[in-house]
Amino acid sequence: MTRDEAQSRMADVMERFLTLACRRLPDDVYEKLQECRDAETSPLQRVVYESYFENLALAQKLDRPCCQDTGLPHFYIRCGADFPFIGAVEDALRDAVRRATVSSPLRPNAVDFFTERNTGDNTGERMPWLHWDILPEGSDLQICVYFAGAGCSLPGRAQVFKPADGYGAIVKFVFEAVSGLALNACPPLIVGVGLGHNIENAGVLSKMACLRPLGTSHPHPKGAKLERDLLAGLNGLGVGAQGLPGERIAMAVHVESSARHTATIAAAVNVSCYTHRRGFITFHADMSCEQSSYKGVTL
Amino acid sequence: MKKVLTLPIREEDIEALHAGDVVYVTGSIATGRDDVHRRVTAEGMDSPFDLHGGVIFHAGPIVREGEVDQLISVGPTSSIRMEAFQAQFIAKTGVRLIIGKGGMGPATAEACQKYKAVHCVAMGGCAVSAAGQVEAIEGCFWRELGMPECMWILRVREFGPLVVSIDAHGGDLFAATRAQAAARRGTCQEPVEDSVKDYMTVE
Numbered sequence: 001m002t003r004d005e006a007q008s009r010m011a012d013v014m015e016r017f018l019t020l021a022c023r024r025l026p027d028d029v030y031e032k033l034q035e036c037r038d039a040e041t042s043p044l045q046r047v048v049y050e051s052y053f054e055n056l057a058l059a060q061k062l063d064r065p066c067c068q069d070t071g072l073p074h075f076y077i078r079c080g081a082d083f084p085f086i087g088a089v090e091d092a093l094r095d096a097v098r099r100a101t102v103s104s105p106l107r108p109n110a111v112d113f114f115t116e117r118n119t120g121d122n123t124g125e126r127m128p129w130l131h132w133d134i135l136p137e138g139s140d141l142q143i144c145v146y147f148a149g150a151g152c153s154l155p156g157r158a159q160v161f162k163p164a165d166g167y168g169a170i171v172k173f174v175f176e177a178v179s180g181l182a183l184n185a186c187p188p189l190i191v192g193v194g195l196g197h198n199i200e201n202a203g204v205l206s207k208m209a210c211l212r213p214l215g216t217s218h219p220h221p222k223g224a225k226l227e228r229d230l231l232a233g234l235n236g237l238g239v240g241a242q243g244l245p246g247e248r249i250a251m252a253v254h255v256e257s258s259a260r261h262t263a264t265i266a267a268a269v270n271v272s273c274y275t276h277r278r279g280f281i282t283f284h285a286d287m288s289c290e291q292s293s294y295k296g297v298t299l
Numbered sequence: 300m301k302k303v304l305t306l307p308i309r310e311e312d313i314e315a316l317h318a319g320d321v322v323y324v325t326g327s328i329a330t331g332r333d334d335v336h337r338r339v340t341a342e343g344m345d346s347p348f349d350l351h352g353g354v355i356f357h358a359g360p361i362v363r364e365g366e367v368d369q370l371i372s373v374g375p376t377s378s379i380r381m382e383a384f385q386a387q388f389i390a391k392t393g394v395r396l397i398i399g400k401g402g403m404g405p406a407t408a409e410a411c412q413k414y415k416a417v418h419c420v421a422m423g424g425c426a427v428s429a430a431g432q433v434e435a436i437e438g439c440f441w442r443e444l445g446m447p448e449c450m451w452i453l454r455v456r457e458f459g460p461l462v463v464s465i466d467a468h469g470g471d472l473f474a475a476t477r478a479q480a481a482a483r484r485g486t487c488q489e490p491v492e493d494s495v496k497d498y499m500t501v502e
Contacts, residue, residue: 044319044321044462047321047460047462048422051422051425051428051460052422052424052425054425054428055422055424055425055426055427055428055429058427058428058431059426059427062427062431064361064371064372064426064427064430065361065371065372065426065427066372066424066426066427067372067374067423067424067425067426068358068359068360068361068371068372068373068374068426069359069374069376069426070361105361105363105371106361107359107360107361107372107446107447108445108446108447109447111445117445118444118445118446118447118448120445150376150377151376151377151400151401151423154377154379154380163499166495166496166498166499167495167496167498167499168492168495168496170495171488171491171492171495172488172492175484175487175488175491179477179480179481179484181379183401183402183473183476183477183480184377184378184379184400184401184402185377185401186400186423186424222498225494226491226494226495229490229491229494229495230491232491233487233488233490233491234487236483236486236487237479237480237483237484237487238476238479238480238483239476239480242400242401242420242422242423242462243401243402243473243476244420244462244472244473244476245472245475245476245479273423273424274424275424
């Protein structure tokens with residue numbers, strides 16, 4: 001296969017995958033949302049969840065994006081060092097975004113700074129956003145697609161603390177972020193907490209935390225416990241779906257970390273709305289592929 | 300029974316609403332978000348669509364643009380972004396019903412009382428259901444702002460459910476929820492802070 005053929009194949013597949021991923025929730029999120037619905041008892045929460053599930057069913061039936069804010073396309077990529085078409089990936093993804101904007105359709109959301117013009121096709125300066133991790137072994141390319149909407153981007157924040165502030169500062173920071181603007185971000189949320197040494201490394205980790213499959217936990221027992229404790233604490237605030245009174249403001253809290261500088265503790269919080277449109281797909285060296293987010297769906 | 304507000308909305312219709320009520324709306328409503336609000340207030344332009352007794356919907360739809368524009372999905376965006384403009388917007392346009400998502404601030408709440416308007420929330424993310432309640436796109440103004448930001452005029456029938464979040468009597472559902480969350484925060488946060496107080500200890 002030539003590079004051009006690989007690029008064209010990837011663009012075709014990714015256009016279809018983007019179209020799929022903006023229409024339905026990944027299986028793990030759908031199941032968790034059902035669980036959250038069942039935990040709510042108030043009539044108002046019932047109205048909200050009925051609307052949620054009716055809309056998700058209708059989006060599939062009518063073959064339309066389930067939320068009008070199809071966000072900006074983010075791709076978190078894990079690329080085996082021996083994947084043969086690394087050079088084709090960025091152009092393929094850019095093509096896929098342009099084409100899906102028309103064919104799906106996606107809402108054109110990309111506005112370049114300073115010209116302040118909507119580009120019309122969801123591409124623009126450094127958009128789509130690509131994050132690369134190179135894996136030392138293997139020839140697979142794993143792509144995580146995420147539609148980054150505005151409502152759930154708005155509460156995002158990062159701060160660097162002094163070691164004297166300790167882990168308590170992290171807890172306080174998460175509570176502040178979630179009990180503030182995140183009420184408006186279409187709960188129940190996935191709360192991603194990134195811990196590192198400065199704002200950009202904590203920020204990237206907080207997004208990776210959001211993207212992690214539900215049901216997984218931080219590898220360190222203390223990290224995993226912090227996730228459970230934060231979830232229980234946040235869900236005690238008395239806030240439910242849509243930020244209205246209820247029981248579950250969050251579906252999950254995920255923590256991702258890197259080593260920190262001995263003299264800093266950086267924390268970032270990123271939240272994802274309940275329409276957490278995130279899908280995983282893997283391309284092999286021969287450009288065959290499979291997705292792992294939607295059971296029973298072939299591309 | 301469904302409580303349906305039919306446009307134009309009168310002052311007495313607004314007086315009858317209270318935070319927490321579930322309502323639906325029928326008539327021709329206008330979308331408008333950050334840019335529309337900035338134009339009408341900070342930039343001093345007139346709303347191209349008469350909003351007296353009308354509805355401003357904080358929303359940016361997906362429209363398949365063509366000879367006839369086709370509405371694909373439409374749903375509310377975070378209303379708090381419009382807080383800086385909303386009070387002046389209400390005063391200037393005579394709009395009665397603001398539809399959005401999440402809470403707004405004290406300036407909007409005050410303007411709702413003063414000018415007899417309410418803020419309602421539509422269900423965030425439920426954009427296909429909402430599009431199904433739109434009978435037609437009746438117009439589009441300020442298209443140069445781009446698809447999400449321009450003003451779409453949508454003819455809706457029994458659009459909802461909408462939950463009244465800020466009424467004209469000083470009721471504010473999100474302020475109440477936030478206050479409750481703030482009151483509970485200590486008891487929710489302290490055990491978590493406690494659980495990490497030894498985390499700085501070297502393992």
